[in-house]
Amino acid sequence: MKKIFPIVTIILLxxxxxxxxxxxxxxxxxxxTITPTTQDFGKEYQDNVEKLQKLTPYTSEEMKALLPExxxxxxRSNVSVTNLMGxxxxxxxxEIDETTTVSLKIMDCAGEAGVGIYSLQFxxxxxxxxxxxxxITRTVDFNGEKAVEHIEKNGSEATLMWLxxxxxxxxxxxxxxxxETIRDLAKSSGL
Numbered sequence: 001m002k003k004i005f006p007i008v009t010i011i012l013l014x015x016x017x018x019x020x021x022x023x024x025x026x027x028x029x030x031x032x033t034i035t036p037t038t039q040d041f042g043k044e045y046q047d048n049v050e051k052l053q054k055l056t057p058y059t060s061e062e063m064k065a066l067l068p069e070x071x072x073x074x075x076r077s078n079v080s081v082t083n084l085m086g087x088x089x090x091x092x093x094x095e096i097d098e099t100t101t102v103s104l105k106i107m108d109c110a111g112e113a114g115v116g117i118y119s120l121q122f123x124x125x126x127x128x129x130x131x132x133x134x135x136i137t138r139t140v141d142f143n144g145e146k147a148v149e150h151i152e153k154n155g156s157e158a159t160l161m162w163l164x165x166x167x168x169x170x171x172x173x174x175x176x177x178x179x180e181t182i183r184d185l186a187k188s189s190g191l
Contacts, residue, residue, distance in 0.1 A: 055114075086111050088108040100175070
C-alpha cells in the first residue's frame with residue numbers, strides 16, 4: 001500500500017477542460033473500474049475541497065468514537081489517536097482470527113491541512129491505476145462512491161481506501177485476506 005501514495009502533481013486539475021466521459025470497465029471479477037479524469041470529476045473535486053475547508057477538524061475523542069468497538073466479530077485493539085498540524089488521525093487493529101488481523105485507519109480531511117491530505121493522498125490515489133505481476137492498484141465503485149483497492153496477487157495483503165462520511169479518508173488493510181473480505185468489513189464498519 002505504501003507504493004500507491006506518491007506525492008504527484010494532479011494533472012487532472014489543470015487539464016480537465018475536455019468533454020471526455022468517465023471510462024467504466026468491468027473485469028472478470030465483477031469489479032467496476034472507474035477512470036475519474038473528467039470535467040465532472042474536476043468540478044466534484046473542487047466542490048469537495050470547498051466543503052472540507054469550511055469544516056472544523058474532529059477532536060481526538062470524536063475520532064476515537066468513529067472507530068468501531070468490534071469489526072468482523074473482533075474487538076478493537078492498539079488504538080491510536082493523534083491531532084497533528086491541524087488534522088486528526090485514528091487507527092485500530094482487529095484480530096479477526098488467529099491468523100488474520102486488519103487495521104482501520106481514519107484521517108479527517110476537514111480544514112486546510114485535511115484538504116491537503118485529501119488532495120495529495122486520496123485524489124492522487126484515485127488517479128493511479130497500475131497492474132504488474134505482483135500487485136494491482138485500481139479505482140473502483142464502493143458504496144456508490146469512488147474508492148481505491150490495492151491487492152497483492154500472492155494474497156499477502158489487500159487494502160481498500162475510501163472517503164467516508166464525506167470527510168474521512170478511511171483505509172482498511174489486512175494480511176492474508178481477500179479484497180472481498182476487506183470490502184465486507186469496510187461496509188460493516190459504519191463508516
